[in-house]
Amino acid sequence: MKHMLKTLAGMTVFAVASAFPAKADTVSMFCSATDYELCEKAVQKWTNDTGHEVKLNRMPQNLDDAIPIYQQLFAAQSSDMDVLYIDVIWLGMFKDHLLDLTSLVPENEVTAHFASAADAARLDGKLLSMPFYIDTGLMFYRKDLLEKYGKQPPKTWDELTATAKEIQDAERKAGSPDIWGYSWQGRSYEGLTCDALEWIASAGGGTILSGDGEVTINNPQTEAALTRARGWIGTISPEGVLNYDEENSRALFESGNAVFHRNWPYVWGTSQAEGGKLVGKVGVSALPVGAEGQKSSGALGTAYLGVSKYSKKPELAAELLRYMVGAEDQKMRAIEGGYNPTVEALYEDADVLAKIPFLGMAKAAFEESVARPSAATGKNYNRVSRTFYRAVHDIISGKDDVAKELADLERRLERDVKAK
Numbered sequence: 001m002k003h004m005l006k007t008l009a010g011m012t013v014f015a016v017a018s019a020f021p022a023k024a025d026t027v028s029m030f031c032s033a034t035d036y037e038l039c040e041k042a043v044q045k046w047t048n049d050t051g052h053e054v055k056l057n058r059m060p061q062n063l064d065d066a067i068p069i070y071q072q073l074f075a076a077q078s079s080d081m082d083v084l085y086i087d088v089i090w091l092g093m094f095k096d097h098l099l100d101l102t103s104l105v106p107e108n109e110v111t112a113h114f115a116s117a118a119d120a121a122r123l124d125g126k127l128l129s130m131p132f133y134i135d136t137g138l139m140f141y142r143k144d145l146l147e148k149y150g151k152q153p154p155k156t157w158d159e160l161t162a163t164a165k166e167i168q169d170a171e172r173k174a175g176s177p178d179i180w181g182y183s184w185q186g187r188s189y190e191g192l193t194c195d196a197l198e199w200i201a202s203a204g205g206g207t208i209l210s211g212d213g214e215v216t217i218n219n220p221q222t223e224a225a226l227t228r229a230r231g232w233i234g235t236i237s238p239e240g241v242l243n244y245d246e247e248n249s250r251a252l253f254e255s256g257n258a259v260f261h262r263n264w265p266y267v268w269g270t271s272q273a274e275g276g277k278l279v280g281k282v283g284v285s286a287l288p289v290g291a292e293g294q295k296s297s298g299a300l301g302t303a304y305l306g307v308s309k310y311s312k313k314p315e316l317a318a319e320l321l322r323y324m325v326g327a328e329d330q331k332m333r334a335i336e337g338g339y340n341p342t343v344e345a346l347y348e349d350a351d352v353l354a355k356i357p358f359l360g361m362a363k364a365a366f367e368e369s370v371a372r373p374s375a376a377t378g379k380n381y382n383r384v385s386r387t388f389y390r391a392v393h394d395i396i397s398g399k400d401d402v403a404k405e406l407a408d409l410e411r412r413l414e415r416d417v418k419a420k
Helices: 003-009 036-050 063-075 089-096 116-119 142-146 156-171 190-201 221-230 240-245 246-254 267-273 313-325 325-337 344-348 350-355 359-367 374-396 402-418
Strands: 013-015 026-031 051-060 082-088 131-133 138-142 182-185 258-263 282-285 301-307
Touching: 026 036, 026 313, 036 313, 036 325, 051 063, 063 082, 063 089, 063 301, 063 350, 082 089, 082 313, 089 301, 089 374, 116 131, 116 182, 116 374, 131 402, 138 142, 138 267, 142 156, 142 282, 156 182, 156 221, 156 258, 182 246, 190 221, 190 374, 221 402, 240 246, 246 267, 258 267, 267 282, 267 325, 282 359, 301 313, 313 325, 325 344, 325 350, 344 350, 344 359, 350 359
Parallel strands: 026 051, 026 082, 182 258
Antiparallel strands: 013 051, 082 301, 131 301, 138 258, 138 282
16 A cells, blocks of 8 residues: 555655654654645644654645545555545545544634634534635736736626736737736646636526535526636637646746736745745735626635544544644744635734735635535535536637537536436
């Protein structure tokens, strides 16, 4: 199984040296690729404080690729991994393999987090994970360029389209031939499910499925939203956006070659890193809406930590988890990486607010965020999402008529929802 981990995940395993080797025990933990260095810093602090060691494992850059790794670990009931990084959409999928933390995490520590985030981790009467950080889709923009052309952050997607094209064309004429109006995630993967859900929900087109599992995707609002996005390709977004994930699209923005950029909150920290091209030039806003009267609908992307039910060291794993999701580590992650905390008190912390000045706006964006239909689909979520993002990718690539694609998508999703 250890060989399988290295082969399938492409991970580098690090052992953090213990300050107290005579008393040391070892637990293993998965961390996502985007915040791996912050995890390294946190586990080093925990090691120094406790004398225990942590084997830290980097997850694949694309989280979709982690799902089969987890599935094989669980199928083998492997004890190789103790603390698991859990995307919010995996909770229903993997709930049977996560340890109930109710007796291992004091209730006052649970209630220190946003209730919505903590409640989502309770399934079937069990506390199966703890919130690590909270995400929603946000719009980043070149504040300096909007000021130069007398523009305000767009309130609607149509306004974004027009503003992006106007500034892009003007900047190209002024000597910046490589600049584009809008950078986002168009690759056929889970990130496109998030982007497309934001366009559709903010236009009044629903959330792919209703709460009771009825397929709702085939409607005029969805058709209009996807037709608009299709029109961005080659006009305000490069053809290459069809293969962009978070990091590719961020690279375009942070190179100075995009006016607007949709991504998760961590981009604030990376864009303002010392020596970067955009220090002091970036603004942040909630995502636009598809129609007046609709809510901004950033996709909810909360990350959790859980303990494998097959861990041979559940108590020690839970101790590490409690530190990683606690106020001390979440404050460090907010200040050094721009990750939005789930510990509610940190939204009034002066040090955090000094580093993430838009946190108040982001808190409101969390309240208006839209969840992917993982609760309604349970173990079938991955199948449903894959069907959805593949169809959306075909639509925005211009492969077929939008109305025909939506009708076909509706039929495929109805099949996926009923799959056993």
